[in-house]
Amino acid sequence: xxxxxxxxxxxxxxxxxxxxxxYGENVAFGKPANQSTTYEVYKxxxxxxGGISTNFNDGTCSHTGEGPRYAWWTVDLEGFYFIKxxxxxxxxxxxxxxxxxSKIYVKEKDxxxxxxxxxxxxxxxxxxxxxxxxxxxGEIMLNNYVVQGAAAFICVCELQAFKxxxxxxxxxxxxxxxxxxxxxxxxxxxxxxTLNVTCHEGYMISYDxxxxxxxxxxxxxxxxxxxxxxxxxxxxxxxxxxxxxxxxKEIVTPGIAGNNTYNATITVECNEGYNNSLHExxxxxxxxxGLWRGNLGNCNGNYVFAKVYVLYxxxxxx
Ligand SMILES: *[C@@H]1O[C@H](CO)[C@@H](O)[C@H](O)[C@H]1NC(C)=O
Ligand SMILES: *[C@@H]1O[C@H](CO)[C@@H](O)[C@H](O)[C@H]1NC(C)=O
Ligand SMILES: *[C@@H]1O[C@H](CO)[C@@H](O)[C@H](O)[C@H]1NC(C)=O
Ligand SMILES: *[C@@H]1O[C@H](CO)[C@@H](O)[C@H](O)[C@H]1NC(C)=O
Ligand SMILES: *[C@@H]1O[C@H](CO)[C@@H](O)[C@H](O)[C@H]1NC(C)=O
Ligand SMILES: *[C@@H]1O[C@H](CO)[C@@H](O)[C@H](O)[C@H]1NC(C)=O
Ligand SMILES: *[C@@H]1O[C@H](CO)[C@@H](O)[C@H](O)[C@H]1NC(C)=O
Ligand SMILES: *[C@@H]1O[C@H](CO)[C@@H](O)[C@H](O)[C@H]1NC(C)=O
Ligand SMILES: *[C@@H]1O[C@H](CO)[C@@H](O)[C@H](O)[C@H]1NC(C)=O
Ligand SMILES: *[C@@H]1O[C@H](CO)[C@@H](O)[C@H](O)[C@H]1NC(C)=O
Ligand SMILES: *[C@@H]1O[C@H](CO)[C@@H](O)[C@H](O)[C@H]1NC(C)=O
Numbered sequence: 001x002x003x004x005x006x007x008x009x010x011x012x013x014x015x016x017x018x019x020x021x022x023y024g025e026n027v028a029f030g031k032p033a034n035q036s037t038t039y040e041v042y043k044x045x046x047x048x049x050g051g052i053s054t055n056f057n058d059g060t061c062s063h064t065g066e067g068p069r070y071a072w073w074t075v076d077l078e079g080f081y082f083i084k085x086x087x088x089x090x091x092x093x094x095x096x097x098x099x100x101x102s103k104i105y106v107k108e109k110d111x112x113x114x115x116x117x118x119x120x121x122x123x124x125x126x127x128x129x130x131x132x133x134x135x136x137x138g139e140i141m142l143n144n145y146v147v148q149g150a151a152a153f154i155c156v157c158e159l160q161a162f163k164x165x166x167x168x169x170x171x172x173x174x175x176x177x178x179x180x181x182x183x184x185x186x187x188x189x190x191x192x193x194t195l196n197v198t199c200h201e202g203y204m205i206s207y208d209x210x211x212x213x214x215x216x217x218x219x220x221x222x223x224x225x226x227x228x229x230x231x232x233x234x235x236x237x238x239x240x241x242x243x244x245x246x247x248x249k250e251i252v253t254p255g256i257a258g259n260n261t262y263n264a265t266i267t268v269e270c271n272e273g274y275n276n277s278l279h280e281x282x283x284x285x286x287x288x289x290g291l292w293r294g295n296l297g298n299c300n301g302n303y304v305f306a307k308v309y310v311l312y313x314x315x316x317x318x
Pocket of ligand 5: 178197198
C-alpha cells in the first residue's frame, strides 16, 4: 500500500459515529460569510442570517453568480469551536440538487483544511453532517466544482454549526482530578466527561460546601453544560472533643489548618492536686475520618487526700 492510500485511512479513524443530541449553540449564526461571486442581491451572509426557509423566493438564501465552473462559500466562526454537527438548509425544490457534489471543508486550528463529507451525492432539503474531529474548527467552506458542462453554484439557505456542550474547566484545590471517561470530541470538559475527584490527605469531599466523610467522588459534565456536583475538598475537621478531663490544662497542637483540623493533637496536664486515672495517657489526634482518636483519662485523684489517707492508714495500721 502506498502512503497516498494510507493517509485518508488514518484520518477516517478520527471521525466517529455521531449522535446529534444533545448539542450546544449554533456558532455560525450572524458570522462573517463570503462567496466566490454573488448573484444579484443574494449575498453570502444570507446563508447565516437565521432564515431557514428553503424557498429561494423568500430571499433568505445566498447564491453565487453565473459563469465559473468553480464556486465557494465560507463562514468564519470568529473563534475555534468543537463542532458536533453542521446542518444545511438548501433550496428544496426547483434546484433541489444545486449543491449536489459540493464538498465541505473545515479549517482547524493549525489552519489546515479538512474535508468532512465524502458522499458527493447530497441528500435533499435539510440535512446534518457530523463533524467529530478531535480539533476545534474556525471556518467552514462549501465548494462546488463542476468538471464539465454547466456552471457551478453554491446556494445556502442556512448553514448552522452546532457546538459540543462544554462545562467550565474543572479544577480543585487540595485534591486531584482524573478523567475516567472523555466526553464529546474526546475532550476533558465536554458533555459526557466523567472525572474522578480525590482529596489530598486531611481533606474530604464537600457537596455545596457540606463536608461528607468521602475521600473520593465522581463528577460529570451533563447535557446542560453543568457539572453534576458542586465539589470541593474541605479540610477534615474533628470539632471539639467531648472527653477533655475536668481539672486539667489542655496542650493543643494545631492540625494542617488550625485547632481541631486533621492531625491536630490535644493532651492534658492534671491541675495541681489531681492525678490522672491512666498510667500513660494517649493524646487525642484528629484522624482522617474526622474523629478524635486517643484517651486522655480523667483527672480525679487527689494526691493531697491520698497523702492524708496514707498517713491515716499508717496511724491506724500501727
Ligand atoms: C470575499 O471574497 C472575495 C473574492 O475572493 C475577496 O476579494 C474579498 O476580499 C473577500 N472579502 C472578505 C471580507 O474576506
Ligand atoms: C448527485 O450527483 C450524483 C453524482 O454526480 C448523481 O449520481 C446523483 O443522481 C445526483 N443526485 C441528485 C439528487 O441530483
Ligand atoms: C438533524 O439533527 C436534528 C437534531 O438532532 C434532528 O432533529 C434531525 O432529524 C436531523 N436530520 C436529519 C436529516 O438527520
Ligand atoms: C485535559 O485537561 C488538561 C488540563 O487542562 C490538559 O493538559 C489535557 O491536555 C487535556 N486533555 C484532553 C484530552 O483534552
Ligand atoms: C478514583 O480514584 C481512586 C484513587 O485513585 C481509585 O481508588 C478509584 O478506583 C477511582 N475510581 C474510578 C471510578 O476510577
Ligand atoms: C458551590 O458551593 C459553594 C460552597 O462551598 C457555594 O458558595 C457556591 O455558591 C456553590 N456553587 C454553585 C454553583 O452551587
Ligand atoms: C445538570 O447539572 C445541574 C447542576 O448539578 C443540575 O441542576 C441539572 O438539573 C442537571 N441537568 C441534567 C439534564 O442532568
Ligand atoms: C466534668 O465535670 C462535669 C460536672 O461534674 C461532668 O458532668 C463531666 O462529665 C465531667 N467531665 C469529665 C470528662 O469527666
Ligand atoms: C487553639 O487552641 C488554643 C488552646 O485552646 C487557643 O489558645 C488558641 O487560641 C486556639 N487557636 C485558634 C486559632 O483557635
Ligand atoms: C499527619 O500525621 C501523620 C502521623 O504523625 C504524619 O505521618 C503525616 O505526614 C501528617 N500529615 C500531614 C498532612 O500533616
Ligand atoms: C500523683 O501525682 C503526683 C505529682 O503530681 C505524684 O507525685 C504522685 O505519685 C501521684 N500519685 C499517684 C497515686 O499516682
